[in-house]
Amino acid sequence: MVKTRIKKEGQTFPRWFDNIVEQAEIYDYGRYPVKGCGVWLPYGFKIRKYVIEVMRKLLDETGHEEILMPLLIPEDLLSKEKEHIEGFRGEVYWVTKGGQEDLDVRLALRPTSETVISLYESYWFKSYKQLPKKLYQVVSIFRYETKATRPMIRVREVTTFKEAHTLHESFESAEKQVIEAVNIYRKFFETLGIPFIVSKRPDWDKFAGALYTIAFDTVMPDGKVLQIGTVHNLGQNFTKVFEVRIQLANETVDYGWQTSYGISERVIAALISIHGDDLGLILPPKFAPIQVIVIPIFTPEIKKEVLSYAEKIVESLRKEGIRVEIDAREDVTPGYKFYDWEMRGVPLRLEIGKREVKGNTVTLVDRVDKVRKTVKLEHLVNEVLNAMVIVEDKLRKRAWNWFKDKVREARSVDEAKNILKENRGIVELPWCGNEECGLRLEELLEAKTLGSPVGFLEKVEAEGMKCPVCGREAKTKIRLAKTY
Amino acid sequence: MVKTRIKKEGQTFPRWFDNIVEQAEIYDYGRYPVKGCGVWLPYGFKIRKYVIEVMRKLLDETGHEEILMPLLIPEDLLSKEKEHIEGFRGEVYWVTKGGQEDLDVRLALRPTSETVISLYESYWFKSYKQLPKKLYQVVSIFRYETKATRPMIRVREVTTFKEAHTLHESFESAEKQVIEAVNIYRKFFETLGIPFIVSKRPDWDKFAGALYTIAFDTVMPDGKVLQIGTVHNLGQNFTKVFEVRIQLANETVDYGWQTSYGISERVIAALISIHGDDLGLILPPKFAPIQVIVIPIFTPEIKKEVLSYAEKIVESLRKEGIRVEIDAREDVTPGYKFYDWEMRGVPLRLEIGKREVKGNTVTLVDRVDKVRKTVKLEHLVNEVLNAMVIVEDKLRKRAWNWFKDKVREARSVDEAKNILKENRGIVELPWCGNEECGLRLEELLEAKTLGSPVGFLEKVEAEGMKCPVCGREAKTKIRLAKTY
Numbered sequence: 020m021v022k023t024r025i026k027k028e029g030q031t032f033p034r035w036f037d038n039i040v041e042q043a044e045i046y047d048y049g050r051y052p053v054k055g056c057g058v059w060l061p062y063g064f065k066i067r068k069y070v071i072e073v074m075r076k077l078l079d080e081t082g083h084e085e086i087l088m089p090l091l092i093p094e095d096l097l098s099k100e101k102e103h104i105e106g107f108r109g110e111v112y113w114v115t116k117g118g119q120e121d122l123d124v125r126l127a128l129r130p131t132s133e134t135v136i137s138l139y140e141s142y143w144f145k146s147y148k149q150l151p152k153k154l155y156q157v158v159s160i161f162r163y164e165t166k167a168t169r170p171m172i173r174v175r176e177v178t179t180f181k182e183a184h185t186l187h188e189s190f191e192s193a194e195k196q197v198i199e200a201v202n203i204y205r206k207f208f209e210t211l212g213i214p215f216i217v218s219k220r221p222d223w224d225k226f227a228g229a230l231y232t233i234a235f236d237t238v239m240p241d242g243k244v245l246q247i248g249t250v251h252n253l254g255q256n257f258t259k260v261f262e263v264r265i266q267l268a269n270e271t272v273d274y275g276w277q278t279s280y281g282i283s284e285r286v287i288a289a290l291i292s293i294h295g296d297d298l299g300l301i302l303p304p305k306f307a308p309i310q311v312i313v314i315p316i317f318t319p320e321i322k323k324e325v326l327s328y329a330e331k332i333v334e335s336l337r338k339e340g341i342r343v344e345i346d347a348r349e350d351v352t353p354g355y356k357f358y359d360w361e362m363r364g365v366p367l368r369l370e371i372g373k374r375e376v377k378g379n380t381v382t383l384v385d386r387v388d389k390v391r392k393t394v395k396l397e398h399l400v401n402e403v404l405n406a407m408v409i410v411e412d413k414l415r416k417r418a419w420n421w422f423k424d425k426v427r428e429a430r431s432v433d434e435a436k437n438i439l440k441e442n443r444g445i446v447e448l449p450w451c452g453n454e455e456c457g458l459r460l461e462e463l464l465e466a467k468t469l470g471s472p473v474g475f476l477e478k479v480e481a482e483g484m485k486c487p488v489c490g491r492e493a494k495t496k497i498r499l500a501k502t503y
Numbered sequence: 504m505v506k507t508r509i510k511k512e513g514q515t516f517p518r519w520f521d522n523i524v525e526q527a528e529i530y531d532y533g534r535y536p537v538k539g540c541g542v543w544l545p546y547g548f549k550i551r552k553y554v555i556e557v558m559r560k561l562l563d564e565t566g567h568e569e570i571l572m573p574l575l576i577p578e579d580l581l582s583k584e585k586e587h588i589e590g591f592r593g594e595v596y597w598v599t600k601g602g603q604e605d606l607d608v609r610l611a612l613r614p615t616s617e618t619v620i621s622l623y624e625s626y627w628f629k630s631y632k633q634l635p636k637k638l639y640q641v642v643s644i645f646r647y648e649t650k651a652t653r654p655m656i657r658v659r660e661v662t663t664f665k666e667a668h669t670l671h672e673s674f675e676s677a678e679k680q681v682i683e684a685v686n687i688y689r690k691f692f693e694t695l696g697i698p699f700i701v702s703k704r705p706d707w708d709k710f711a712g713a714l715y716t717i718a719f720d721t722v723m724p725d726g727k728v729l730q731i732g733t734v735h736n737l738g739q740n741f742t743k744v745f746e747v748r749i750q751l752a753n754e755t756v757d758y759g760w761q762t763s764y765g766i767s768e769r770v771i772a773a774l775i776s777i778h779g780d781d782l783g784l785i786l787p788p789k790f791a792p793i794q795v796i797v798i799p800i801f802t803p804e805i806k807k808e809v810l811s812y813a814e815k816i817v818e819s820l821r822k823e824g825i826r827v828e829i830d831a832r833e834d835v836t837p838g839y840k841f842y843d844w845e846m847r848g849v850p851l852r853l854e855i856g857k858r859e860v861k862g863n864t865v866t867l868v869d870r871v872d873k874v875r876k877t878v879k880l881e882h883l884v885n886e887v888l889n890a891m892v893i894v895e896d897k898l899r900k901r902a903w904n905w906f907k908d909k910v911r912e913a914r915s916v917d918e919a920k921n922i923l924k925e926n927r928g929i930v931e932l933p934w935c936g937n938e939e940c941g942l943r944l945e946e947l948l949e950a951k952t953l954g955s956p957v958g959f960l961e962k963v964e965a966e967g968m969k970c971p972v973c974g975r976e977a978k979t980k981i982r983l984a985k986t987y
Contacts, residue, residue, distance in 0.1 A: 051573055053576075061570055067571075085548050128598065176575065
């Protein structure tokens, strides 16, 4: 293992990220002969599994049902909704051969599944009595990225795409679903301790085929913004071309209304990046493959005693469902082990040496701020469970505190420029709502529009303010940032 | 829902299978524009999930670690091991375009991942101290099937492929691994109640690139054989071309030794087919999305009373982790509900009417043989848990009894022919071990060779017998069958 300290601040963050992904054995990236593809390693796979489990739970308990749709989408199916195919045409992988034969119809590797689900919805749903229907799947999707790729953040095989698709009898029902979806994602990111801001993307950057898109963004340690989730109201765009016709209560027939919403492994990139520090990962206990690492410290004389004491402790914690491991290696020092498990983000460490064995105690060390505590053996389980809650809480608070400072208000282009230069993160300006002014701001700030505040989440306070580009009255706010 | 009875015996089985997969809403097949692709529906997805969970548990507790490898395999990587590519060339899907561009190197959709794992093993493993290493993934694989496709049994997107890959320092260690893998699969199929026979495939039908292949076969209700699992000893075939070089304890360096083993959603096809009956599915409780269905039976006067009694029962069972649902529909008769849930394979039914409410009892009905039992409310949880064990047991025994009769011995070609014609299933003959005689038997019997008994599982008793083709002394047995 490479032992160089890894810095997270400022410009060195991308290197920190690539290093930690490799060192902590999360994702083997960069040496596969296809750019933008890699391997989830056992440790990383487990983190990914816990993240997906939280998402599945949130979806299942709100009446979503999991399904699995085909990966291959025939060109004519993918092309049926015109805006959709225009948006994706440049980045679709095409299968053109099967065995030695040329295929009659080219098959796309799914970039997303709106077209497939719409086809099936036209088979499955005929009456409002069957609606609303909420389905989802967790799959790989493919994008032929021409930009520089990056593990989890910009890849060609997105290996962890959760896409939900819902069908409704009315626009109102779909609107309600958008709110439910946003709330599910809020809970999800709260659980991960990932701070976020929710914006309605501008029309020029909505999902191809949607009425509008609401997006979740977070700020990475280098101040650049990462999109970590999107929710789309698709209206009747797909149901019209796929003829998803629904009989309504009043006996008339209308096309159904759809929403879709997705998250990807970018969430894991954010989890790693936002909680980590100079020593490496810090994993919130819920997402830690190892929640507690036990380090026995011994000289040959007391080895047997210390190890058997440590084993007893491991057993008692494991019985409680705590993911605990012991590092009994003898070819490395305790200091090396501390360093190693800190780098891998294990949230709690138990040190067990002569003193502990004698006193029937354990030394409990917290990964976040290295607070040490001597704990009596009989209280150990409770203390560990309690410490896990505290770590989770500390991480969440620390992340939000940092994030809040990364979202700043500006009234003029110069002020905004300065904020993006000095503070990086997100800047929010008054906005007249016109596309030209938005695009002009992107140019002036060399930044991307994240969008505007979402009405059902926050009050827009732009009254009396002026658009910094055209000087007209502001109708809303606009958020811009340098983005991934 | 179609209400026609569905026959399972003899020639009508394929229709039974296609019908039940559709009616029970397991897998939507046959109306997707790409042949051999379909959708796992919520009910089927849950069955699939429980099956995968059992497999994961067996692998995890034997030290296998889950990973996730790329789907896209560049042509030169896939072609490195010559036998391997020869075996797969005819059935690989090729991606040749990204966006509007032609790709420099064609990318295969993984048909299996030996080549990818071997590449990574050459990066990851250098010393015998890191070995043995057991990795696995659960993914989609793709085969450009030209034969007639069939849901789960012969598809182009195999959506549920569990492939394990192991690396060892010696041939002996790999041989041990083959035994472990076979034992894991035995436990797996025991849990599913799927009877099986284990055969060493003949050389002419081993996995492309393997030293040898051991396969699990079962017999479907129409007497045709379905391969449901394979275990391969790969020797050093892949490690040599991928240069997986391992430093050994004696300080020399040698290529590593590999095994791989896989199962697919064919297991689910077998689960459905083998336990089902004329009324539809019968799911072993472990794999049933709904383990207990509660049917309240009431006239308007007693509706409230019956429903509240039923709800109480649902709650008490759910508290115990039993997957229970209530069918309180009022637009269909109890008889219709019985029929509906029987078709979907729910293993236990609770009927609750006036008599039950009065007597503080419940009527418990078993899906396998419709045994009815009046159970006192205070014993309900135990009775249900007990009945689930009994159902599982009955299904397993019934399946094995049927299966045993489907594996028959013959001494002559005529006798074998007769068995395959009358009894279908598998026929076992003495065999000299020569390929010509094996292939000749395939011709004469219009059947496929499954292979020979596996030494570490059963004693081959061929002593004193003659090969029915050449008349020479038999060295082993050969098994043949009509196969899927």
